[in-house]
Amino acid sequence: MDVRTDGHSTTTPHVVWSLLSAVEAWPQWTPTVTSVTRERAETDSPQASDGIGVGSRFSVTQPRLGKASWVVTEWQEGRSFTWVSRRPGIRTTATHQLHPQDGGTRIELAITWDGPGAWLVRALFGRMTQRYTDIELNSLVTAAEARG
Numbered sequence: 001m002d003v004r005t006d007g008h009s010t011t012t013p014h015v016v017w018s019l020l021s022a023v024e025a026w027p028q029w030t031p032t033v034t035s036v037t038r039e040r041a042e043t044d045s046p047q048a049s050d051g052i053g054v055g056s057r058f059s060v061t062q063p064r065l066g067k068a069s070w071v072v073t074e075w076q077e078g079r080s081f082t083w084v085s086r087r088p089g090i091r092t093t094a095t096h097q098l099h100p101q102d103g104g105t106r107i108e109l110a111i112t113w114d115g116p117g118a119w120l121v122r123a124l125f126g127r128m129t130q131r132y133t134d135i136e137l138n139s140l141v142t143a144a145e146a147r148g
């Protein structure tokens with residue numbers, strides 16, 4: 001892992017998942033995401049537009065990072081999801097995992113970079129991405145605790 005953070009919420013995985021899986025609402029609870037919009041393909045069926053799953057696409061805008069397109073590559077309802085963003089020479093993979101623990105939820109967030117440009121992205125954005133990931137985790141815990 002290039003960037004990793006984990007923490008604990010005293011709320012149930014269901015409560016944390018309700019926030020984490022509603023990706024279009026992330027700007028409401030974390031300052032590290034300005035906007036999230038679903039990118040709908042012309043081939044999407046009406047059922048595909050109702051939920052999120054493998055193949056779902058989103059445009060995510062973040063301060064100092066701009067806009068990126070993300071595609072969900074793994075989705076385990078109530079537990080975890082992974083999405084990938086590709087740019088020339090670089091693939092960014094972000095994982096989000098929830099684990100029931102001690103009457104609450106252990107949360108793991110991670111980002112990895114692959115490709116010929118990965119070294120440059122690590123050098124330019126590694127520390128900022130770690131800060132953003134830490135802020136996202138803390139914001140998620142705070143939002144979950146407020147709901148819980």
